[in-house]
Amino acid sequence: MQTLIKGGWVLTLDDAYREWPAGYVAINGDRITAVGPLKDCSPELEAAADIVLDTRGQAVLPGLVNAHSHLFQTFMRGLADAKPLWNWLKEEIWPFSLAMTEEDFYLAALVGCLENLKNGATSVIDMHYIHTSKANDDLVFEAMQASGIRGTFCRASADQNYQPELMEDRLTILAEMERLARQWHGAAGGRLTLAFGALNPWGCSPELIRAGAKQAREMGLKLQVHVAETQAVARTTIDTYGQRNVEWLADLGFLGPDTQLVHCVWLDEGEMDLAAQAGATLVHCPVANMYLASGAAPVRRWLDRGLNVALATDGPGSNNSQDMLEVLKFTACLQKVTTLNAMVLYPRDVLTMAVRGGARALGREDLGVLAPGMKADIVTVALQRPHVGPVHRAESALVYNANGNDVVNVLVDGRLVVRDHRATLVDEEEIMARAQARVNTLRQKLGKQGGGNDWI
Structure with missing residues (x-):
């Protein structure tokens, strides 16, 4: 599977802290194959991609580690x-x-x-x-x-x-x-x-x-x-x-x-x-x-x-x-x-x-930087929102303005696990409904006040 992320503000977090306000990241399987300014992204690279993510107005950076x-x-x-x-x-x-x-x-x-x-x-x-x-x-x-x-x-x-x-x-x-x-x-x-x-x-x-x-x-x-x-x-x-x-x-x-x-x-x-x-x-x-x-x-x-x-x-x-x-x-x-x-x-x-x-x-030397050969664990974050933009510096916007609701796409090992704010591998609504039902039952079991079964 080949994926191309193009148009976003790419922050590599490499030793030189290179970034491109309009950049691209190319992925083949679970690895990054190329990264750079958008002007260097060839038409052939886009034509070969199975998935193309247009990330204009978004920051593109390595995935965070909790x-x-x-x-x-x-x-x-x-x-x-x-x-x-x-x-x-x-x-x-x-x-x-x-x-x-x-x-x-x-x-x-x-x-x-x-x-x-x-x-x-x-x-x-x-x-x-x-x-x-x-x-x-x-x-x-x-x-x-x-x-x-x-x-x-x-x-x-x-x-x-x-x-x-x-x-x-x-x-x-x-x-x-x-x-x-x-x-x-x-x-x-x-x-x-x-x-x-x-x-x-x-x-x-x-x-x-x-x-x-x-x-x-x-x-x-x-x-x-x-x-x-x-x-x-x-x-x-x-x-x-x-x-x-x-x-x-x-x-x-x-x-x-x-x-x-x-x-x-x-x-x-x-x-x-x-x-x-x-x-x-x-x-x-x-x-x-x-x-x-x-x-x-x-x-x-x-x-x-x-x-x-x-x-x-x-x-x-x-x-x-x-x-x-x-x-x-x-x-x-x-x-x-x-x-x-x-x-x-x-x-x-x-x-x-x-x-x-x-x-x-x-202990992972293949995570944490957007560079060829590194694992494709990548997130994209919306920057053109009223609480974030207009943006002077993407690094400042990410630290002081953005929050989790601004995350648009998430890739782990090159696989899209979140796309356009939605999980791709599991049913979020079904999971949350089951979880809330179980918490309601546990609250009743423990005699806790408030909550209940009828607020949602």
């Missing part, structure tokens, strides 16, 4: 509008997740995958930690496969100091990782992958951290962990182990270039240095950090240390959406207001974190 989410939480939007982290978990997330069925986890994940795609994220890392049934994990993979997204299922767990029904023993965790790796890692032509997740330092024993990291590296998997999200989390780790979060992880051999540290709001300077020395990726979730009043991460200080930084929405239960274009604006503005420096981050800094930083977190 480097941390919890897809099952699409069923829990709006339940934590005025709750800090601990209350949110104990009063909403844990009870609701324990009431969910296997079908619920599939539907919630499918809604989450569609949301990511339609908001410009071609890749998502889903940290999933609700293993009330083994099938839950497989069904999330099935949802990723059905939606067409590039998905990493990060199987996270806790073996101590956590909600009892959600804890697992170490041998079960390792056995399930082996099973999922055999069945899913590299599935769908490499589009689906598995990662090892440690839920947080205080919820994971040193034995689990050591064994999980060892097993993951033997299988070639990435590692992800929540780190220092709140001051209370940082204090709990000190009280439990006598060390700060990253110090503890470093001593246990968890840190490395394959490690993703999520949140990192309350790291001290020494922890940042340890992460930089290890080559770890730090994942910034600005909207969730504000929503739960966790704090503001010092992203500029991370970048100044040479750390790779990726961006993420976090779960829909603490955001409450997965709009990666929205995350761009919050990333820039949160750094400005906390540093009192209007120049602390430029739009291209933010785009680079959201695209190339995410690709590096995934």
Whole structure:
């Protein structure tokens, strides 16, 4: 299948940050074959294309990477509008997740995958930690496969100091990782992958951290962990182990270039240095950090240390959406207001974190840039709308004006999974109707007020 994207404002995000206000991208199969100014696009190239996308008035850029989410939480939007982290978990997330069925986890994940795609994220890392049934994990993979997204299922767990029904023993965790790796890692032509997740330092024993990291590296998997999200989390780790979060992880051999540290709001300077020395990726979730009043991460200080930084929405239960274009604006503005420096981050800094930083977190050298030979994970975003245009600089319009509703087309592995704002592989209306019906049933089961079955 050959596809030609022509006429849009092409932002390559390559090292030279080349862009063309009128450009083209040619695709053959799952790879980009050519990119450049529209004047260089030959009539023969267009004649050979099976699909031609006229993207005049749109930005064309590599797909964004949502480097941390919890897809099952699409069923829990709006339940934590005025709750800090601990209350949110104990009063909403844990009870609701324990009431969910296997079908619920599939539907919630499918809604989450569609949301990511339609908001410009071609890749998502889903940290999933609700293993009330083994099938839950497989069904999330099935949802990723059905939606067409590039998905990493990060199987996270806790073996101590956590909600009892959600804890697992170490041998079960390792056995399930082996099973999922055999069945899913590299599935769908490499589009689906598995990662090892440690839920947080205080919820994971040193034995689990050591064994999980060892097993993951033997299988070639990435590692992800929540780190220092709140001051209370940082204090709990000190009280439990006598060390700060990253110090503890470093001593246990968890840190490395394959490690993703999520949140990192309350790291001290020494922890940042340890992460930089290890080559770890730090994942910034600005909207969730504000929503739960966790704090503001010092992203500029991370970048100044040479750390790779990726961006993420976090779960829909603490955001409450997965709009990666929205995350761009919050990333820039949160750094400005906390540093009192209007120049602390430029739009291209933010785009680079959201695209190339995410690709590096995934360990993918073939993602994050529009160039020949790279994977054709591409999004197009409408610029000629009253809240976006007239446009002076496309990078500024994307960071400060556009939102997920402006995403027009999405390609993953060269396949159109969203075309003219509509998902192409699944029936959105049918999925949303099923999901709403299940949430209504769960609300009744849990005795929650409001909502109901007759508002739609």
